[in-house]
Amino acid sequence: MRQPLIAGNWKMNLGLKEAVSLISELKKVKPNKAEMLICPPFVDLPAASEMVQGTHIQLGAQNMYPEEKGAFTGEISPAMLKELHCRYVICGHSERRHIMGESDEFIHRKVVSALAHGLTPILCTGETAEQRNEGRTEEIIREELETALFNIPSEQAETIVIAYEPIWAIGTGVAATAVDAQAVAHFIRGELTRLYGETTAEKIRILYGGSVKAANIEDFMAQKDIDGGLIGGASLKAAEFKEIYEKV
Ligand SMILES: O=C(CO)COP(=O)(O)O
Numbered sequence: 001m002r003q004p005l006i007a008g009n010w011k012m013n014l015g016l017k018e019a020v021s022l023i024s025e026l027k028k029v030k031p032n033k034a035e036m037l038i039c040p041p042f043v044d045l046p047a048a049s050e051m052v053q054g055t056h057i058q059l060g061a062q063n064m065y066p067e068e069k070g071a072f073t074g075e076i077s078p079a080m081l082k083e084l085h086c087r088y089v090i091c092g093h094s095e096r097r098h099i100m101g102e103s104d105e106f107i108h109r110k111v112v113s114a115l116a117h118g119l120t121p122i123l124c125t126g127e128t129a130e131q132r133n134e135g136r137t138e139e140i141i142r143e144e145l146e147t148a149l150f151n152i153p154s155e156q157a158e159t160i161v162i163a164y165e166p167i168w169a170i171g172t173g174v175a176a177t178a179v180d181a182q183a184v185a186h187f188i189r190g191e192l193t194r195l196y197g198e199t200t201a202e203k204i205r206i207l208y209g210g211s212v213k214a215a216n217i218e219d220f221m222a223q224k225d226i227d228g229g230l231i232g233g234a235s236l237k238a239a240e241f242k243e244i245y246e247k248v
Pocket residue numbers: 009093165169170171172173209210211212230231232233234
């Protein structure tokens with residue numbers, strides 16, 4: 001059985017005071033069968049780490065640099081994240097791919113490095129509106145998966161989380177329909193089966209992301225291949241995120 005995962009990607013939102021206030025609210029939420037994860041900005045992580053110790057809330061980072069240490073100005077290493085008890089790290093979010101120009105190969109290095117340090121990568125995939133209109137969604141996702149997962153053995157692959165985030169649905173208020181999201185999640189599971197076999201593919205959690213809110217989470221969670229949500233805007237408000245978590 002795959003444990004549902006409700007993950008909040010705060011992106012570049014919430015400074016330290018706001019982070020502390022949101023986490024205080026989330027700590028009051030009663031744990032259920034789903035895992036609750038928050039991925040705050042780096043500067044919030046030390047305080048967040050202390051606050052979530054011993055609670056049901058897991059901590060993740062939004063990014064990392066795939067090297068041990070050294071002359072990489074402005075970057076954060078996987079060991080630094082581990083020291084703060086981060087369990088997850090988002091790799092290859094479309095904002096990093098498109099705004100910061102991250103390539104599939106670079107994202108592959110991050111996935112490998114995260115796994116080597118005992119961090120669980122949340123590997124993001126998804127097509128643009130143009131690619132979708134051209135009927136290229138599966139081709140894009142296959143390429144993203146094959147490159148990012150290249151040479152990763154199945155014992156490691158089974159721990160990875162894959163997020164399907166259609167770029168046209170991110171921050172737009174227009175989510176994919178649950179049926180469309182399921183079709184792509186099913187395709188992803190098929191690709192994972194092709195790469196690793198069914199036993200491993202069935203263990204890998206697939207999240208949907210893109211305008212998830214309390215009003216639509218149940219539709220996504222009802223889908224066979226969708227195991228949770230990667231949530232941006234709606235993870236910034238305690239009441240909304242709580243409601244999403246409680247509906248899983
Ligand atoms: O990009 C996302 C999560 O990583 C989704 O963002 P929104 O939930 O704000 O659409």
